[in-house]
Amino acid sequence: xxxxxxxxxxxxxxxxxxxxxxxxxxxxxxxxxxxxxxxxxxxxxxxxxxxxxxxxxxxxxxxxxxxxxxxxxxxxxxxxxxxxxxxxxxxxxxxxxxxxxxxxxxxxxxxxxxxxxxxxxxxxxxxxxxxxxxxxxxxxxxxxxxxxxxxxxxxxxxxxxxxxxxxxxxxxxxxxxxxxxxxxxxxxxxxxxxxxxxxxxxxxxxxxxxxxxxxxxxxxxxxxxxxxxxxxxxxxxxxxxxxxxxxxxxxxxxxxxxxxxxxxxxxxxxxxxxxxxxxxxxxxxxxxxxxxxxxxxxxxxxxxxxxxxxxxxxxxxxxxxxxxxxxxxxxxxxxxxxxxxxxxxxxxxxxxxxxxxxxxxxxxxxxxxxxxxxxxxxxxxxxxxxxxxxxxxxxxxxxxxxxxxxxxxxxxxxxxxxxxxxxxxxxxxxxxxxxxxxxxxxxxxxxxxxxxxxxxxxxxxxxxxxxxxxxxxxxxxxxxxxxxxxxxxxxxxxxxxxxxxxxxxxxxxxxxxxxxxxxxxxxxxxxxxxxxxxxxxxxxxxxxxxxxxxxxxxxxxxxxxxxxxxxxxxxxxxxxxxxxxxxxxxxxxxxxxxxxxxxxxxxxxxxxxxxxxxxxxxxxxxxxxxxxxxxxxxxxxxxxxxxxxxxxxxxxxxxxxxxxxxxxxxxxxx
Numbered sequence: 001x002x003x004x005x006x007x008x009x010x011x012x013x014x015x016x017x018x019x020x021x022x023x024x025x026x027x028x029x030x031x032x033x034x035x036x037x038x039x040x041x042x043x044x045x046x047x048x049x050x051x052x053x054x055x056x057x058x059x060x061x062x063x064x065x066x067x068x069x070x071x072x073x074x075x076x077x078x079x080x081x082x083x084x085x086x087x088x089x090x091x092x093x094x095x096x097x098x099x100x101x102x103x104x105x106x107x108x109x110x111x112x113x114x115x116x117x118x119x120x121x122x123x124x125x126x127x128x129x130x131x132x133x134x135x136x137x138x139x140x141x142x143x144x145x146x147x148x149x150x151x152x153x154x155x156x157x158x159x160x161x162x163x164x165x166x167x168x169x170x171x172x173x174x175x176x177x178x179x180x181x182x183x184x185x186x187x188x189x190x191x192x193x194x195x196x197x198x199x200x201x202x203x204x205x206x207x208x209x210x211x212x213x214x215x216x217x218x219x220x221x222x223x224x225x226x227x228x229x230x231x232x233x234x235x236x237x238x239x240x241x242x243x244x245x246x247x248x249x250x251x252x253x254x255x256x257x258x259x260x261x262x263x264x265x266x267x268x269x270x271x272x273x274x275x276x277x278x279x280x281x282x283x284x285x286x287x288x289x290x291x292x293x294x295x296x297x298x299x300x301x302x303x304x305x306x307x308x309x310x311x312x313x314x315x316x317x318x319x320x321x322x323x324x325x326x327x328x329x330x331x332x333x334x335x336x337x338x339x340x341x342x343x344x345x346x347x348x349x350x351x352x353x354x355x356x357x358x359x360x361x362x363x364x365x366x367x368x369x370x371x372x373x374x375x376x377x378x379x380x381x382x383x384x385x386x387x388x389x390x391x392x393x394x395x396x397x398x399x400x401x402x403x404x405x406x407x408x409x410x411x412x413x414x415x416x417x418x419x420x421x422x423x424x425x426x427x428x429x430x431x432x433x434x435x436x437x438x439x440x441x442x443x444x445x446x447x448x449x450x451x452x453x454x455x456x457x458x459x460x461x462x463x464x465x466x467x468x469x470x471x472x473x474x475x476x477x478x479x480x481x482x483x484x485x486x487x488x489x490x491x492x493x494x495x496x497x498x499x500x501x502x503x504x505x506x507x508x509x510x511x512x513x514x515x516x517x518x519x520x521x522x523x524x525x526x527x528x529x530x531x532x533x534x535x536x537x538x539x540x541x542x543x544x545x546x547x548x549x550x551x552x553x554x555x556x557x558x559x560x561x562x563x564x565x566x567x568x569x570x571x572x573x574x575x576x577x578x579x580x581x582x583x584x585x586x587x588x589x590x591x592x593x594x595x596x597x598x599x600x601x602x603x604x605x606x607x608x609x610x611x612x613x614x615x616x617x618x619x620x621x622x623x624x625x626x627x628x629x630x631x632x633x634x635x636x637x638x639x640x641x642x643x644x645x646x647x648x649x650x651x652x653x654x655x656x657x658x659x660x661x662x663x664x665x666x667x668x669x670x
Contacts, residue, residue, distance in 0.1 A: 063091075063141060063142075064091070064141055064142030064143070064144065065089065065090060065091040065092055065115070065137060065139045065141055065142055065143065065144040066089045066090045066091070066144055067087055067088070067089040067092070067137070067144055067145070067146045068088050068089045068090075069087070069088040069089070070085060070086075070087055070088075070146045070147070070148065071085070071086045071087075071088075071247075071248055071369070071373075072085070072248060072372055072373070072376045073149075073248055074148065074149040074150070074151060075124075075148060075149075075150055075151075075376075076150065076151050076152065076153045076379055077124065077128045077129065077130055077150050077151070077152060077153070078126070078128075078152075078153055079153060079375070079379060079409065080124065080372075080375070080409070081123065081124055081126075082107075082121065082122065082123060082124065083121075083122045083124060083372070084119060084120070084121055084122075084365065084368045084369065084372060085119070085120040085121075085122060085146075085148065086117060086118075086119060086294060086369060087117065087118040087119075087120060087137075087146055088116065088117055088288075089115075089116070089117075089118070089144070090115065090116065091115045091139055091140075091141045091142075092111055092115045092116070092117065092118035092137060092139060092144075093111040093114075093115040093118075093139050093140060094109050094111055094118055094137045094138060094139050095138050095139060095140065096137075096138040097109050097118075097120055097135055097136065097137050097138070098135065098136055099122070099133050099134065099135040099136075099148075100133060100134045100135075100136075101128060101129075101131075101133050102125075103124070103125030103126075103127055103128040103129075104122055104123070104124060104125065104128060104133050104135075104150075105122070105123045105125075106120060106121070106122060106123075106135070107121040107122065107123050108121050109121070112294055112295055113292055113293070113294060113295075115139070116292055116294075117294040118137065119294075119365065120135065122148075124150075128150065129150075130150055130151055130152045131149075131150060132147050132148070132149045132150070133147065133148045133149075133150055134146075134147050134148075135147075135148065153379065154382070156382075158268050158382075159268070159382035159383075159384070160378065160382065160383070160384060160410040160412055160413055161273055161384040161385075161412060162273075162384060162385050162412040162413050162414035162445070163224060163273070163384075163385060163414040163416070163445070163446070163484070163521055164521075165483060165484075165521065165586050165587035166223065166580075166586050166587075167223045167224045167273065167521050168221060168222045168223050168224065168516075168521070168522050168523075168524065168576060168579070169222070169223075169224045169225070169226055169275070169416075169486060169521060169522065169523040169524070170217060170220075170222035170224065170225055170226070170523070170524050170526065171226045171228075171491055171492065171523060171524065171525045171526060172210060172225060172226070172227050172228070172526045173205070173227075173228045173240065173241075173492055173526065173541055174205050174206060174207060174209070174210060174227055174228065174230060174241075174254050175202055175203055175204070175205040175206070175239045175240075175241075175253065175254065176203055176205050176239075176526075176541050176542065176543050176544065176547075177205045177209055177210055177213070177526055177543075177544050177547055178205055178206075178209030178210065178212060178213050178544060178546075178547030178548070178556075179203075179204040179205055179206060179209050179547060179548050179549070180206055180207070180208025180209035180210070180211065180212045181206050181208045181209070181255060181259075182204065182549075184206055184252060184253055184254070184255060185202070185204040185253070186202075186253075187252040187253060189252065190202075190236070190252070190253070192236070193236040193253070194253070196543065196548070199538040199539060199541070200236070200237045200239070200538050201236050201237070201239065202236065202239045202253045203239070203543055203548075204253075204548065205254075205543065205544075205547060206253065206254045206255045206259070207230070207250075207254050207255040207259040207260055207262075207263050208255060208259055208263075209547060210225070210227070210263055211259075211262060211263045211266050211267075213547075213556055214266055214267060214270050214272065215270075216556045217270075217272060218270050218271075218272065219573070220529060220569070220572065220573055220576065221572075221573055221576030221577060221579075221580065222272065222524065222576070223271065223272055223273060224272065224273040224274070224275060224384070225267060225272060225273070225274050225275065226275040226277065226387045226416075226523070227274070227275070227276070227277060228240055228241045228242070228277050228492060229241030229242055229244065229277045229279055229389075230250055230251055230254050230260060230276075230277075231244045231246065231247055231248075231249065231250065231251060232244065232245055232246040232249040232250065232251045232252065233245060233251055233284055234284045234285070234286030234287065235284070235286055238284060239253070240492070240541070241277065242279060242282075242284070242356070242389070243283075243284025243285065243286065243356070244279065244283045244284050244287060245283070245284050245286050245287045245288065246287075247283070247373050248373065248376065257380065257381075260381055261380065261381050261382075264381045264382050264383055265382070268382070273384035273385070274381075274383050274384055275383065275384060275385045275386060275387050275414075275416070276374075276377055276378075276381075276383045276385075276386050276387070277386070277387045277389060278374055278386040278387070278388050278389065279389040279390070280359060280361060280370045280374075280388075280394055280398070280402070281352065281356075281358065281359060281361075281389060281390040281393045281394050282351070282352050282356035282357055282358050282359060282390070283356070283357055283359065284356065284357075285303075285355055285356065285357060287357065289357070290303050290357050291303070294365075295363065295365065295366075297360050297363055298359070298360060298363065298366060299357050299358055299359060299360055300349035300350070300351070300358040300359075300360050301349070301351065301358070303357070306350070306351045306354075306357075306358070307345065307346050307349055307350035307351065308346065308350045308351055308352075308353065308354030309329070309346055309347060309350035309351065309352045309353060309354070309358075309393065310329075310346060310350065310353075310354070311329055311330050311333065311343070311346045311347050312342065312343070312346060313330045313332075313333050313343050314330075315330065317330070317332075318330070318332050327422065327454070328420050328421045328422065328450075329347060329392075329420070329421075330347075331347070331392050331419065331421050331426050331427075332423075332426055333347065334347060334348070334392055334429070335425075335426050335429040335430075335436075337437040337438075347392065347393055348393060348394070348395065350393075352390065352393070358393075359394075361394050361395045361398035362395050362397070362398070367398050367401060367402070370398075370402065371401070371402050371405045371406070374386065374402070374406060375405070375406065375409060378406070378409075378410060378413070379409075384413070384414070385413050385414035385415060385416065385445075386413070386414075386415045386416070387415075387416050387418070388415050388416065388417045388418060388444070389418055390418060391417035391418050391419055391430055391444065391447070392419055392430055396436075396438060396440045396442055397440060399442040399443055399444065400440050400441060400442055400443050402443070403415065403432065403442070403443025403444065404443060407443070414445045414446070415443070415444050415445045415446075416444075416445065416446055416447060416448060416486055417430060417431070417444045417446070417447040417448070418447070418448055419447050419448070419450060420450055420493075421450055421451070422450060422451050422454035422455075423451060424451045424472060424475035424476075424478055424479075425475065425478060427447060427449075427450055427451060428475065428478035428479050430442055430444060430447060431444050431445075431446060431447055431479055431480065431481075432444040432445065432480075433480030433481065434480055445484065446481065446484040446485055446486060446521075447485065447486070448485075448486045448488060448491075448523065449472075449485040449486055449487040449488065449520060451472045451475070452469075452472050452485075452487045452488075452518070452520075453487070453488055453489060455468045455469055455471075455472050456469075456487075456489045456511060456514055456515070457489060457497070457500070459617060460489075460502070460503075460507045460510055460511055460617065461497075461500050461501065461502035461503060461507070462502060463502075463617070465596070465597050466595065466596060466597060466598055466599055466600045466615065466617050467595045467596055467597065467600070469514070469518075469595070469600050470592055470595040470600060473518075473519075473590065473592075476519070482519060482520070483519050483520060483587060484520065484521060485519070485520040485521070486520055486521050486522070486523050487514075487515050487518050487519075487520045487521075487522055487523070488515060488522065488523035488524070488525070489511040489512075489514075489515055489528075490511075490525040490528050491523070491525050492525065492537075492540065492541060493537065493540075494536075494540065495534065495535050495536050495539075495540055496525075496527075496528070496532060496533055496534035496535070496539075496540045497511055497528060498528070498531045498532060498533050498534075499533040499534055499535055499539075505531070505564060505567065505568070506662040506663075507662065508528075508531055508568055509568070509571050509664070510615070510617065510662060510663075510664060512524075512528075512529075512568075512571065512572050512575060513575065513615065513664030514615060514664070516572075516575045516576065516579055516585075517575075517579075517585055517604070517613045517664070517666070518590070519590045519604075524572070526544060527542070527544050529568060529569050529572045529573075530545075530555045530561060530565040530566075530568055530569050531564060531565060531568040532544070532545075544556075545560075546560055555569075574643075575643070578642070578643055578666070582604075582609065582611060582642075583606045583608060583609070584604040584605060584606040584608070584609045584610065584611045585604050585611060587606065588604040588605045588606035588609075588611070589603075589604070589605045589606075589632075590602055590603070590604055590605075591603040591605060591631065591632050591633075593612065593626050593628075593631065593633075593655075594624060594626045598616065598617050598618040598622060599614070599615060599616045599617065599618070599622055599624065599659065600615045601613070601614045601615070601624065601626060601655075601657070603631070603632060603633055603669075605632055605633075609668065610632070610633050610636070610668070610669040611642070611666055611667065611668055611669070612633070612639070612648075612655070612666070612667040612668075612669060613664065613665075613666050614644075614646050614648075614657060614659050614663075614664065614665045614666075614667070615663075615664050616646075616659035616660065616661065616662065616663050616664075617662065618661060618662070619661050619662060620661050621658060621659060621660055621661055622658075622659045622661075623656075623657065623658050623659075624655070624656075624657045624659070625654050625655070625656055625657075626654060626655040626657065627653060627654050628653050628654060628655065629653055633669050634653070636650060636669040636670065637650070637670060638650065638669070638670040639655060639667050639668070639669055639670075640667060640668045640670070641665065641666075641667055642666045642667060642668050643664075643665060643666035644660075644663055644664055644665025644666060645660050645663060645665060646658060646659045646660060646663060646665030646667075648667055
């Protein structure tokens with residue numbers, strides 16, 4: 001929790017008195033707060049004592065200017081040399097703004113929306129001290145003020161860590177994981193919002209529930225948490241977090257900022273990282289900005305007149321068969337150097353699904369607001385990175401500037417982008433590390449491996465040729481760091497794997513087996529490790545069994561899991577443990593050995609070891625003879641089974657292998 005220490009001269013400045021003599025300041029100290037208060041009342045002849053309260057300031061006259069919100073609500077000395085403050089309220093058409101600290105200067109101001117908003121650009125001197133700055137606003141209808149607490153930065157040790165090849169990410173929807181604080185199930189401001197019987201209502205899961213179950217996550221073997229957005233949302237059906245109404249507040253159903261800070265700190269103690277779900281693309285339709293935007297072009301369009309995100313480009317434009325159902329938006333148009341504006345505009349400027357207001361990230365003031373918001377969450381909590389929602393829908397220049405601004409302060413912070421598309425020639429365009437045809441490097445660290453997601457599902461559930469996996473991997477040359485991609489087979493936007501047509505217990509194990517042995521940093525969706533069922537949204541977001549008092553079984557414990565739940569859990573736990581013990585699986589080079597209709601055999605090679613992973617998707621056992629000449633393992637003299645049930649031997653420069661039906665096995669080569 002950030003602790004703010006008020007400056008000695010806080011009270012005089014809160015009342016608008018610019019300067020007191022050293023003698024008077026000493027007397028204020030000597031006679032304590034009560035005497036100072038009385039003296040100031042005499043000086044101001046009846047001034048309003050509301051100015052003593054922390055937060056937005058208001059004069060006694062209701063017709064005078066007033067401040068209702070300050071964003072950001074606080075900042076840190078030594079963090080940035082500049083700060084854009086967005087002040088909300090009434091009659092804020094300032095003629096002059098000044099702050100009580102000599103090292104805090106007002107560079108310029110801009111009142112907008114008939115005085116409902118005031119932008120204040122501050123310069124923060126290098127020798128600025130901690131405390132609470134009070135800035136006085138003079139306007140035609142009177143004066144008011146706002147406060148900006150300035151804190152010292154906490155030590156960075158153990159924070160802002162980013163992802164590494166050793167990590168395994170675990171996706172949690174906080175409202176559906178565990179209820180650690182029943183008192184916030186239905187906040188006073190949201191009556192009727194809590195009902196576990198309704199799939200689109202709040203169910204009571206919260207941040208404390210996650211903190212309470214960190215030992216379970218540690219036992220499973222995950223090392224990084226991605227939480228869906230925790231910012232304040234505006235409607236009951238926004239339990240998922242993607243309908244923000246306040247980008248500087250924690251959703252009351254989930255807890256408080258202190259709860260989030262405590263979760264991050266507790267996770268770090270368990271050597272678990274935390275990733276924040278950032279959504280610069282849009283806010284929720286109930287955000288106050290929608291009715292009264294700070295600037296006319298704060299959004300792309302208005303509530304009454306806007307594009308939607310559905311592109312006019314048909315699949316047939318790029319050769320997809322007519323009538324084929326699209327599983328993704330045509331991001332081909334965004335990566336195509338020959339595409340004109342009409343092919344891109346809906347994607348980058350349309351309101352998501354025609355509902356979620358699209359932020360105009362081309363506006364420099366919007367861009368600075370969003371960058372500062374991300375810095376604020378990072379500094380306030382010590383988080384380790386960002387999962388970035390709807391990445392392609394946002395201006396690439398914004399992403400370049402946003403990443404540059406973050407990395408100036410947090411050089412190790414990792415960002416993982418969502419690019420929902422099956423083609424690696426499309427998805428690779430959005431990853432940073434290289435300038436694309438537009439001359440822009442997005443700065444994005446890595447992204448979720450959606451091409452591998454689509455392929456794993458098609459191979460396992462629809463019996464597509466297993467060679468499709470090798471085809472995805474051959475596109476790794478398009479990425480600067482393919483080893484940092486995040487493979488997965490499920491998330492909160494798609495039906496649960498366990499309930500998909502064609503799934504089985506064996507197929508679930510195969511999905512984990514591939515995800516945890518292929519190159520990259522794997523992601524697991526909460527509950528998949530116990531084979532949780534669920535159809536399309538919102539059925540894929542069921543409550544984790546045992547997260548609520550009175551649940552029929554507690555899958556957080558071995559004793560509370562069903563036989564099938566324990567079988568999946570034990571398999572995933574064993575694979576994760578094996579991954580920890582073998583550096584070749586975490587960061588080793590991947591080499592193809594054999595690929596075909598029903599099987600794929602590959603090598604993971606590090607300096608210390610060579611592992612062979614054998615995957616058989618067939619319903620029958622398979623025998624393979626794999627020649628090793630001119631492969632990285634051609635000098636192998638011995639092969640030993642390490643995981644699974646396949647059998648193999650070396651003979652005449654070949655691996656002779658027998659693989660059980662629907663299996664993954666791992667061998668060590670010496």
